[in-house]
Amino acid sequence: MSFTPQPHTLIFNDNHNARNQDQSFPHFSLLPKELRLKIWQHALERDRIIKVRIGAHPSVLELRLAEHSGRAPRPDIQILGSYGDSERHRVIVTAGQTMPTLLHVTRESRGESLRFYRVHIPCAFADPNGNEKGSGTLYFNPEHDFMLINPQWPVKDSLIDFLYHLKTKLDPRGVGLRRLAIDSNSLLGNDLSMLQPSDLPDEVRAAVTLVLEDLDEVFFVSTVRVGRQLLGWKSGIGSSAYLYNRSFPVQAIATTFDRRRDPRSIAPDLKRVYVGMGREGDMVILWHQLLAKFGIGTDNKHTEYRFLLTFDPTIDGDPIVDQKSAETWLMKESERWQNEAGELSINDDLRQDAKTTLGFWLFPIEVLEKAPSYEDGPVKMLDLSEYWPELASFDFM
Numbered sequence: 001m002s003f004t005p006q007p008h009t010l011i012f013n014d015n016h017n018a019r020n021q022d023q024s025f026p027h028f029s030l031l032p033k034e035l036r037l038k039i040w041q042h043a044l045e046r047d048r049i050i051k052v053r054i055g056a057h058p059s060v061l062e063l064r065l066a067e068h069s070g071r072a073p074r075p076d077i078q079i080l081g082s083y084g085d086s087e088r089h090r091v092i093v094t095a096g097q098t099m100p101t102l103l104h105v106t107r108e109s110r111g112e113s114l115r116f117y118r119v120h121i122p123c124a125f126a127d128p129n130g131n132e133k134g135s136g137t138l139y140f141n142p143e144h145d146f147m148l149i150n151p152q153w154p155v156k157d158s159l160i161d162f163l164y165h166l167k168t169k170l171d172p173r174g175v176g177l178r179r180l181a182i183d184s185n186s187l188l189g190n191d192l193s194m195l196q197p198s199d200l201p202d203e204v205r206a207a208v209t210l211v212l213e214d215l216d217e218v219f220f221v222s223t224v225r226v227g228r229q230l231l232g233w234k235s236g237i238g239s240s241a242y243l244y245n246r247s248f249p250v251q252a253i254a255t256t257f258d259r260r261r262d263p264r265s266i267a268p269d270l271k272r273v274y275v276g277m278g279r280e281g282d283m284v285i286l287w288h289q290l291l292a293k294f295g296i297g298t299d300n301k302h303t304e305y306r307f308l309l310t311f312d313p314t315i316d317g318d319p320i321v322d323q324k325s326a327e328t329w330l331m332k333e334s335e336r337w338q339n340e341a342g343e344l345s346i347n348d349d350l351r352q353d354a355k356t357t358l359g360f361w362l363f364p365i366e367v368l369e370k371a372p373s374y375e376d377g378p379v380k381m382l383d384l385s386e387y388w389p390e391l392a393s394f395d396f397m
Contacts, residue, residue: 036108037108040109040113041112043102044102044116044117046256046258046395047144047146047256048145048256048257049145049219049392050093050098050138050140050146050148052091052093052138052150053091053092053093053152054089054091054092054152054158055089055090055092055152055158056089056090056153056161057080057090058090059077064157083161083204087161089157089158089159089161089162090124092123092126092130092132093125094126094127094128094253095126095133095134095136098255100117103139113139117139118172119171119172120137121137121138121139122138128319128321142171142175142176142177142178142179145179146181147180148181148183149186150183150186151190154191155190155192155195156199156200159190160208161204164207164208167208167211168203168207175214177211177215178214178217179216179218180215181220181221181308182220182221182283182287183221183222184222184282184283184286187283187287187290193286193289195293196293197209212290212294213300215302216302216303218287218303218306219306220283220284220287220307220368221308221310222275222276222280222308222309223310224274224275224309224310224312225312226274227245227248227273227274228246228248229245234340243272244341245269245274246269246355247262247266247270248269248273248311249310249311249356249357249358249360249361249391249392250310250329251310251311251313251319251320251358252313252321253320254358255394256394257359257395258393258395259362259391260390261389262361263391264357264391270384270385270387270388271384271385272381272383273384275309275382276371280307280368281368281369281371284305284365306364306365307365307367307368308360309360309361309363310360310361313329316329316332317329326358330356357393358394359391361390362389367384367387370382
């Protein structure tokens with residue numbers, strides 16, 4: 001069957017990016033400095049979501065592994081200072097996507113950028129596949145940036161040490177972290193459940209408690225690799241259904257996003273939404289257990305919670321990194337549907353208002369009360385039509 005591009009293969013993010021193209025103002029430098037600075041400030045006030053992998057310093061990791069195995073540590077390892085004094089963690093972020101553009105426009109824009117991104121975090125950079133490519137600085141603003149944190153074992157030396165230093169030493173205002181995103185692997189794939197705050201120094205425990213208490217927003221994240229297309233039993237989730245959920249947002253290697261109530265006609269697609277393999281409903285429970293260890297109750301009204309849902313396109317190859325790679329991937333996905341779904345694809349309703357978005361959905365946290373637990377079976381198709389989500393669209397500008 002030959003493939004013919006359809007209107008639904010357009011990307012919804014195009015609408016936003018088109019508004020930002022070909023808009024130049026050659027007389028900007030003639031404006032009063034006070035006005036120019038306000039314009040730079042306005043341009044900087046964008047929300048970002050940054051994936052951060054936090055591991056232990058190699059020397060600390062060697063000591064912990066030696067303790068765990070009962071062997072003597074290597075004699076050549078670097079001995080760090082006491083806990084809380086020297087940094088025992090290391091931060092790894094994806095290169096390229098976290099460097100603010102305005103750092104490199106003019107000297108004036110760079111100065112404003114450095115003030116806005118006041119927290120400068122030493123880090124290692126990695127490519128989209130996780131291979132490290134050198135070191136640098138993560139420029140961070142606690143009021144506008146979400147950290148999607150993936151802490152490694154042991155969390156006392158990775159996550160906890162990082163949160164302590166972020167608040168007490170790296171942030172000149174002593175804020176540290178206000179907006180957090182976390183998935184089930186970050187809660188289950190380490191020793192976080194075994195953490196005992198009583199084992200921490202008093203100043204570390206107090207600082208981390210304040211960070212957890214003062215969070216403005218927390219996203220519980222589910223990144224699924226099935227759900228935009230279901231091709232019967234071939235999809236591997238125990239369902240015979242055939243469907244093409246074009247409204248389902250697609251993940252990309254990007255950070256900056258705009259957020260609003262989803263303006264697309266997504267009601268039909270919300271009736272059958274795949275949310276994951278069974279740990280999504282447990283995330284809230286695990287999170288509240290962590291808070292309880294630090295003496296924080298579930299009645300903390302300061303923090304707002306959302307359920308973040310997005311589709312991982314890397315099952316088809318490389319990640320999406322720009323508009324061109326997004327268009328290539330979407331054409332491939334649509335071609336697969338035409339080839340695999342047969343007559344269903346011919347009679348399918350190719351709605352022009354169901355354009356794909358590169359980004360993610362944000363649902364009310366009540367959605368997770370409907371999510372089955374892992375023990376309930378592999379199929380997690382939910383009717384979410386009563387929970388109209390916010391849509392976060394990535395900006396590749």
